Amino acid sequence: MKIQGKMFLWLSFFILAMAVLYGLWSKEPVGTTALFLSFGLTVMIGFYLAFTAKRVDAMAQDNKEADVADEAGEVGFFSPHSWQPLSLAIGGGLAFLGVAIGWWLLYFSLPLILIGVFGWVFEYYRGENQNQ
Known part of the structure; x- marks a missing residue:
């Protein structure tokens, strides 16, 4: 580091x-x-x-004398399956497209962005991943 x-x-x-x-x-x-x-x-x-x-x-x-294998192992925790990044990507893409086409497109992109953000934040507080 x-x-x-x-x-x-x-x-x-x-x-x-x-x-x-x-x-x-x-x-x-x-x-x-x-x-x-x-x-x-x-x-x-x-x-x-x-x-x-x-x-x-x-x-x-x-x-300086370390091998490549010395850093092997677990890197971190990553969500195995999540649809929230897709919602954020589509919403963000529509929002940036709204700058070029028209600001009215933000009416369609903001709900997708909000769904993606809230879904990603609270992903592990509901469903099968909920802590008991």
């Missing part, structure tokens, strides 16, 4: 240097703004990874 945080922070300083150089050389505001926003995003990701690396035990990628 430690090396990922350092890599993102190094990348952020490179992006900052390129944003300043690009802004001075081209005098084009859109690309310069995009590069400065990219700098901000990489700083946030790098800070998060560096901050959480202090709270997490050392992983295999932090050890």
Whole structure:
């Protein structure tokens, strides 16, 4: 985890240097703004990874003599079957399509988004997955 945080922070300083150089050389505001926003995003990701690396035990990628098999095992818990991401994807797609076609399309997309969000949040509070 430690090396990922350092890599993102190094990348952020490179992006900052390129944003300043690009802004001075081209005098084009859109690309310069995009590069400065990219700098901000990489700083946030790098800070998060560096901050959480202090709270997490050392992983295999932090050890220079580790093998690939040292990191084998369970990664985490993932829902085996859920229809909620499909509802969110369709609702989000319709919402973004509404920006291009017309705002009236949001009337159809917002219920799908709300169904997907509430279904995903409360997925393990009802049905066969409910805690007893």
